[in-house]
Amino acid sequence: MKKFKHIISGISIVILIFIVVGCGDNVSSDKNEPIVFADAGWDSLRFHNEVAGIIIEAGYGYDTEQRTGSSTAVWVGIEEGDIDVHMEVWKDNLVDIYESGIENGDFQKVSLNFDDNYQGFYVPTYVIEGDPERGIEPIAPDLKYITDLPKYKDLFEDPEDSEKGRIIGAISGWTIDEILYEAYEQYGLEDTFNYSRPGSEAAINASLTEAYEKGEPWVGYNYEPNWIIGMYDMTQLIEKEDGPLAEIATQDIEIVVTKSLPDRAPKVTDFLGNYQTSSDIANEALAYIQETDSSAYDAAVKFLQENESIWTEWVPEKVAKKVKEEIEQVEL
Template structure:
C-alpha cells in the first residue's frame, strides 16, 4: 500500500517534469526563424527536329496521238445535157422611151431672193435663219427689205418682196384674202407656233395690289381707270404700231369694222397711243415694270420680254362672240394663224423652196432661245 502510494507519487512527479521541460523548450525555440528554400534545378531538354524531305518523282508524260487515216473518196461527175430547143420569134418590138430631165440652174444663174424684214424680233430672227439656209443650202443669194407690216405686204403682192416669214391672221385677213384670190401670193408653210396677243395687258404687281381689276369693264370705272396715265380724262393704252395689222384691229377701219376700242365700248375711257416702234414699245413696258408703275399696253408672244415679265390679260369678249372670230368687231384676239407667204412668181424661179418652207417648224422654244441670242448679239 505504501509502495503503491510511493510509485504513484513518482509517476506524477515525472509527468510534471516532462511537461515543464516541454514548455521551456517551446519558449526557447520561438526566437529562431525557420527558412524554406526552393531549389530550381535545370534539367536538360532534348530537342527533336523533324525534317520534311520532298523528293522529286519523275512523272511519265503520256502523249496521245490521233492518227488520221486518209480515205480515198470517189468523185462522181454528173454531166447535164442541155437540149437546145428552137424558139420561134413572132415579132420584134423596139420601144423608145423619152425621159425629160429638168436641170437645176447653176448657182450663178439663181436669182436673188428678197425677204420682207418685218420690224419686230421674232420675224427678224426667222428671216436670219431662213436666209442662211436658202443661201448655203440652196445656193440662192438673198437680201432683205425692212419695214412695217402693211407696206411690206403690198411689196409682196407686187413682187418686190419674195418671201414674208410672218403673216398674222386674222390681223391681215382682208388684205390676205384679197391677195390670195388675185393669185398674187400663196401660203407655203406655218410660222411662229404657240402664239398669243392682247390689247389689254397690265403688270402682275398692279393686279396683285388691285385684285378686282380683272376685266376691260373695270376700265370704265374711275376707281381703276384713274390708276393709269391719263390723256384728256382717258386711260392711255400703249397699243400697236401704225402700219401693223393689229393696229387696224384696235382702232378699226371703214372696210373692216369698228375695232376693239369702239366695239368694247371703251372710246370714252381709253385713248390709243402709238409707241412708234417695237423697240420703243418694249422699252416703255420694261421701264414701267422696273419702277412698278401702272401701265396698260399691247403685247404678244412667244417673245423674250413676255417670257421674262409677269404680264396679265384683262378679260375681254371671246372671239366666238364676233363675226368671223375677228377682234375688229370688238372681241379678244384669237390664237393667230401665222403663215409664211410667197409671191407666186417665185414658184417658177425657185420651186424647191416650197418644200423647204412647208417643212418649216418654229416652236415657242426655238423662238425664245433664238431671240435671247439675238438680243445679246444684235448690237455687237
C-alpha cells in the same frame, strides 16, 4: 435693167451648159438668182428670215437677200415676184391684200409659222399674282377681263388726270389702234380711263419698262412675239365673249411665197412648208437680242445651235448635216 441683164446672163449660162454636157443632165439656173425675203420692219420677222436664210444658204446652196420696205411696198414686191418669201404674215391685219392675192394666185400660203400669239391689252403679271421675289403683293387679284378695268381705275391712275386711269393704246395710224379704240369705247372705258396714244412703239415699251422695273401698275397694248413679252412676265386681259378684239387677239401667222418660187426652187419651198415655230421661240430670241445687243443673225444661230430637235424636222438629213457644219463654225 440690172436685173434683166442678170436674167439674160443666167439664161446664156444654161444654154452653154446644155451645149457642153448635153440635154440629158439635170441642169438648172435656179441658184443663179437669190431667194429674196420680205423685211417689213419688225424684229421677229427678221429673226425668221435669218433662220430660214441660214438653212437655205448652207443646206440648199442658194444665196438669200432681205428687201426692206413698207407693208404696201413689200406686198407689191411679192405680187410682182420681186420678193419671194414673207415669213410672218399677219393676214387678219391686211385682209383685203391677203385675200385678193391668194385669189388671184399672186402668192400662196405654204405653212403656218405659229398660232399661239396674242395682241391686245396686257398688265404685268405681278399686278394680279404679285411677285414674292421682288416683295410685290397682288394688287388686282380678280383682274382678268377687259370689263374688270373700271374697278381698278385708281390703281392705273393717269398722272395727268387723277380722276381717271390711263390705258396705253397703239400708235395712231396703225390698224390695231382703231380696233383697240373701238374696244375701249364699246366697253365704256371712256368713263373711267383715258386712252393714250404714244408716238412710237419704242414709247410704248419705254412706258412699260419704267413701270415694270419699279413694280408699278401698267395697262396697255402690246403683242407677241415681242422682246418685251420675252423679257417680262405679262398677262393678257381678255374678252368675256366675242367682241372687237376677237378677230385679231390671236391669229394664224403664215408663211407666204410668190407664185414662181415653187417651180424655181421646189426643195426650198418644201422646206418652208415644214417650217413651224411658236411665239415663245421668237420671244426668247427677241429678248436675247435686246439683252445682249445682238443681231437677228446671232439670235438665229443661237436658236439653230440649241434647238436641233426642232429645226432638223423641217429638212432632209443631208441638209441638216450641212447646216450643222455651218453653224458649228459660228461663235457667239
